[in-house]
Amino acid sequence: MRTIFYISDGTALTAEAFGRAMLSMFPLKVEHKTLAFIDTESKAQQAVAKINAAHEATGERPVIFHTFVSLELKRVITSCTGSCYDFLDYFVAPLSRELGMDAQPKTNRTHGIEENGVRDSYDSRIEAVNYSLANDDGSNISDYDQADIILLGVSRTGKTPTSLYLALHYGIKAANYPLTEDDNMENLQLPKVLKQQRHKIFGLTLEPQRLHEIRSKRREGSRYASLQQCRFELQEVEKMYRREAIPFLDSTRFSVEEIAAKILAETNLERHHY
Amino acid sequence: MRTIFYISDGTALTAEAFGRAMLSMFPLKVEHKTLAFIDTESKAQQAVAKINAAHEATGERPVIFHTFVSLELKRVITSCTGSCYDFLDYFVAPLSRELGMDAQPKTNRTHGIEENGVRDSYDSRIEAVNYSLANDDGSNISDYDQADIILLGVSRTGKTPTSLYLALHYGIKAANYPLTEDDNMENLQLPKVLKQQRHKIFGLTLEPQRLHEIRSKRREGSRYASLQQCRFELQEVEKMYRREAIPFLDSTRFSVEEIAAKILAETNLERHHY
Numbered sequence: 001m002r003t004i005f006y007i008s009d010g011t012a013l014t015a016e017a018f019g020r021a022m023l024s025m026f027p028l029k030v031e032h033k034t035l036a037f038i039d040t041e042s043k044a045q046q047a048v049a050k051i052n053a054a055h056e057a058t059g060e061r062p063v064i065f066h067t068f069v070s071l072e073l074k075r076v077i078t079s080c081t082g083s084c085y086d087f088l089d090y091f092v093a094p095l096s097r098e099l100g101m102d103a104q105p106k107t108n109r110t111h112g113i114e115e116n117g118v119r120d121s122y123d124s125r126i127e128a129v130n131y132s133l134a135n136d137d138g139s140n141i142s143d144y145d146q147a148d149i150i151l152l153g154v155s156r157t158g159k160t161p162t163s164l165y166l167a168l169h170y171g172i173k174a175a176n177y178p179l180t181e182d183d184n185m186e187n188l189q190l191p192k193v194l195k196q197q198r199h200k201i202f203g204l205t206l207e208p209q210r211l212h213e214i215r216s217k218r219r220e221g222s223r224y225a226s227l228q229q230c231r232f233e234l235q236e237v238e239k240m241y242r243r244e245a246i247p248f249l250d251s252t253r254f255s256v257e258e259i260a261a262k263i264l265a266e267t268n269l270e271r272h273h274y
Numbered sequence: 275m276r277t278i279f280y281i282s283d284g285t286a287l288t289a290e291a292f293g294r295a296m297l298s299m300f301p302l303k304v305e306h307k308t309l310a311f312i313d314t315e316s317k318a319q320q321a322v323a324k325i326n327a328a329h330e331a332t333g334e335r336p337v338i339f340h341t342f343v344s345l346e347l348k349r350v351i352t353s354c355t356g357s358c359y360d361f362l363d364y365f366v367a368p369l370s371r372e373l374g375m376d377a378q379p380k381t382n383r384t385h386g387i388e389e390n391g392v393r394d395s396y397d398s399r400i401e402a403v404n405y406s407l408a409n410d411d412g413s414n415i416s417d418y419d420q421a422d423i424i425l426l427g428v429s430r431t432g433k434t435p436t437s438l439y440l441a442l443h444y445g446i447k448a449a450n451y452p453l454t455e456d457d458n459m460e461n462l463q464l465p466k467v468l469k470q471q472r473h474k475i476f477g478l479t480l481e482p483q484r485l486h487e488i489r490s491k492r493r494e495g496s497r498y499a500s501l502q503q504c505r506f507e508l509q510e511v512e513k514m515y516r517r518e519a520i521p522f523l524d525s526t527r528f529s530v531e532e533i534a535a536k537i538l539a540e541t542n543l544e545r546h547h548y
Binding site for chain 1: 284285288291292294296298299300301302306308309311317335354357359360361362366369370372377378379396399403404410421434435438442490527528529531532534536538539548
């Protein structure tokens with residue numbers, strides 16, 4: 001099996017994103033290894049030793065995705081026996097010509113606390129996380145005026161992970177409100193507290209079979225988890241979404257990253273962080 | 275101001291990561307626009323119209339970072355008047371030679387719900403998020419056996435955002451435990467419930483001034499937020515970390531991404547997701 005190394009003098013998050021995107025095009029089983037904060041020559045030499053050892057152990061050349069600010073350290077890394085890819089390197093010159101300015105590489109600028117010298121954007125993400133936590137699961141409805149978006153859905157349709165992702169990744173204040181049996185499922189209406197916030201609401205739904213599986217992990221054999229109950233709740237909630245013209249998404253086949261990106265694409269939500 | 279477009283027939287997360295890393299090398303104020311799920315020719319033509327309109331409005335050529343699986347759609351996008359960068363394109367051929375196989379591009383493989391055909395890795399991330407939420411702020415200490423890591427620190431030192439990030443991004447079950455006045459700060463000991471879990475503990479700390487600022491936003495003028503109290507608590511907790519040989523990190527200058535990456539680099543925590 002190939003060993004894939006993601007190496008950087010910073011977090012290596014960029015090297016990981018780059019490598020993951022490249023590898024997604026090849027149907028290949030691999031072993032991943034991240035070596036982050038390789039910021040001294042001796043650490044770089046240890047990294048090279050690890051790469052070469054993986055090469056010997058597996059008999060296959062490791063593949064290395066790396067992003068270094070320091071040319072010295074980059075030189076050490078590329079002296080390994082693996083196959084090295086550095087996407088920054090290739091694109092810097094053309095982008096520099098296009099922008100009419102020289103590159104000024106600096107460690108940790110991509111995932112650091114300051115974005116273009118501004119700390120506010122980072123703080124707004126942390127504030128959004130705190131907001132989303134405090135407004136998870138229908139708590140604190142008095143704060144809905146501050147929400148950027150309110151996710152609506154029956155229990156276990158992915159509201160919480162999605163709202164936390166929106167907050168952490170984009171700095172979006174995402175509240176979420178669960179529809180439960182208290183909301184009278186037989187004649188489901190948009191809860192009163194949400195009526196004034198209608199423009200902020202986004203609905204989530206799932207296929208009944210998937211919801212049944214997820215709920216069964218929680219309370220196996222219960223009425224709550226039964227396929228019949230799941231089917232009923234989802235049917236009622238989707239009927240309400242349509243009647244109230246609430247945009248909604250069936251998240252069965254989507255990851256939290258995809259759900260979040262689809263919500264952003266379908267609404268006019270402004271990101272507070274890029 | 276330059277307009278930067280991130281465009282893809284999927285989430286555009288890869289295009290964003292690529293563009294952000296490239297732009298981090300240039301001290302430049304820009305406006306960001308993401309156009310995700312551009313998966314039909316008419317959407318691609320609308321995207322081109324937006325790019326060309328931004329060009330006319332600003333008088334500066336927009337910069338486009340794009341990743342498309344469909345060659346047709348890619349051709350439409352690159353017909354715009356902006357400056358286009360596609361990193362996948364350039365690296366596919368050499369990586370294909372190295373791996374000895376042809377690329378098999380497929381939309382949404384990078385950020386989709388299946389990772390190399392396996393859904394388990396995705397589900398383990400959602401499970402980790404649920405775990406971290408249930409074990410936030412010292413609740414549920416009976417579940418600590420299942421924790422991959424337990425973050426320790428005084429109030430407002432970044433435990434919660436860090437544990438949620440570890441869960442969402444890496445599928446790591448991260449509990450967190452706050453040290454409060456109940457723990458007798460004058461003679462701070464490692465709480466009893468944590469003694470058996472010592473090998474899982476990682477401490478967070480901050481500079482007193484920063485903690486004072488953060489707490490002041492919450493309870494301005496309180497003893498809790500005073501610089502004196504912050505200084506005292508941090509001093510006591512760091513003393514305990516040293517005495518108990520608990521690894522710790524001063525997170526003052528780091529983003530949640532950096533804190534998480536540093537924790538992974540300093541511990542032997544295994545990621546459940548790449």
